[in-house]
Amino acid sequence: MEQKQVRSQFSHETMEELRKRVLDLEEQNRVLDAFIENSTDAIQISDRNLVTLRINRAYEVLTGIRREELVGVPVEQLVKNHLISESCGAIVAKTKKPHTIVQTFYRTGRSAHVSCTPVFDSCGEIEFYICNDRDLDEISSLQQELDKIRGLNDQYLQEMESIKARMGGQSKLIVADKEMLKVLALAARIAKVDSTALLLGETGVGKDEIARFIHQNSGRSNRRFVPINCATITESLFESELFGHEGHAFTGAGSKVKPGLLEATDHGTLFLDEVGELSLNMQAKLLHVLQNRSFIRVGGNEPVQVDIRVIAATNCDLEEMVQQKRFREDLYYRLNVMPIHIPPLRKRKNDIIPLAQHFLDYYNQKYDFHRKLSPATCFALLNYRWEGNVRQLKNSIEQATIITDTDLIQPESLPMNVAGPEPVQDAPAEAGLNEMLERMELRYLQTFYERYGSIRKAAERLKLPPTTFLRHWEQLRQKYGTSSAEGKE
DSSP states (O other): OHHHHHHHHHHHHHHHHHHHHHHHHHHHHHHHHHHHHTOSSEEEEEETTOBEEEEOHHHHHHHOOOHHHHTTSBHHHHHHTTSBSOOHHHHHHHHOSOEEEEEEETTTTEEEEEEEEEEEOTTSOEEEEEEEEEEHHHHHHHHHHHHHHHHHHHHHHHHHHHHHHHTTTOOOOOOOSHHHHHHHHHHHHHHTSOOOEEEEOOTTSOHHHHHHHHHHTSTTTTSOEEEEETTTSOHHHHHHHHHEEOTTSSTTOOSSOEEOHHHHTTTSEEEEETGGGSOHHHHHHHHHHHHHSEEEOBTOOSEEEOOOEEEEEESSOHHHHHHTTSSOHHHHHHHTTEEEEOOOGGGOGGGHHHHHHHHHHHHHHHHTOOOEEOHHHHHHHHHSOOTTHHHHHHHHHHHHHHHOSSSEEOGGGSOHHHHOOOTTTTSOTTOOHHHHHHHHHHHHHHHHHHHHSSHHHHHHHHTOOHHHHHHHHHHHHHHHOOOOOTTOO
């Protein structure tokens, strides 16, 4: 009797485990289906005999061949039936190495770069073939778009030269987008007066460059420009750093008067970066300076007068912070005399290629290189969201400049999230089909997150629950490594 109970319990536990495994596999297949079907690349998977096992919707659109016409059919049959020009898989079968060709699809009349990668079994024999097809029409469209951008750039650069001429040719900013030109024109007008300016925009948009631009084109340009990062200055050091201190004002102060940053800025421009990070106590002390243009050194009694122009910058919503009692309302109105809204890089696409070329010129000179951007790389740069804005673009160009093996920079030299997914190129030769597909899945999950900016939006695009998206991302990251999704809801 006890044996029967044990067997029954064992059987129940085994069945429950199998049920969970089946459900898990079903969920994994659903995720795999989601990212394969949502891939902008056409994907074809064939077995060791080059018989098609799977294609996605993008492949049907590119080739004009329906799924039911292709699945279970040898790829060579497609060549014989004059549906495709040649088989990339047939070449890979002979060389056992990844290969890329230009393939023509006669039903649609379109051509594509077809990259075929072999997947090997444990014996070193080819078990599967995975092909990625990229439409050449996209590159043609890119060229047309780039030509259009160049034409617009010429127009905007003429306007930029006009602005520079009016300001004595002092501008060193790289600006080609119409919206950014408007920002620069406003900054030029503000530079001629001493009003306090507040620069608003995301991290990395170039607020510090606009601040320097205002200073350089003001009547204070021959005096100091003093930047202060409010996010890094501690409350305990705030007064001594800004106001300076008298001799022996505190332990370790020394015997001599030490002027602070405000005195160093006298008749110049004080740039308060990340001003939204100041504590309420520091805000009150800053407000006093702005109201009275005077301060008292730590340990002193007599007020010190200063003549300064103030430019502040933040990526915070100060109005919301005022409502939440985290930012003083009187200080907000004192700073917000002349607001300048700097658009993010994704909303000024005409700046992307000129900025990229500017950074490339800089690194070419720095490292004695002769790099150029390929059309495909320009396409990748134009289609990326640039959440890190100009700063992220600069870092991406530096990386691509250094790691590329040739003078023509291709997308694969860009950071993975910028270049877009390359599903199987980094997999080891001995990787099986499951590993290849998992690596592909990981890259697409990463790319969808980078493209749409949040787990929720990326999951919606893939028609997945956010929890499923996050769980699979983290599981695959632990196996193959990439940036964590933690905290990016």
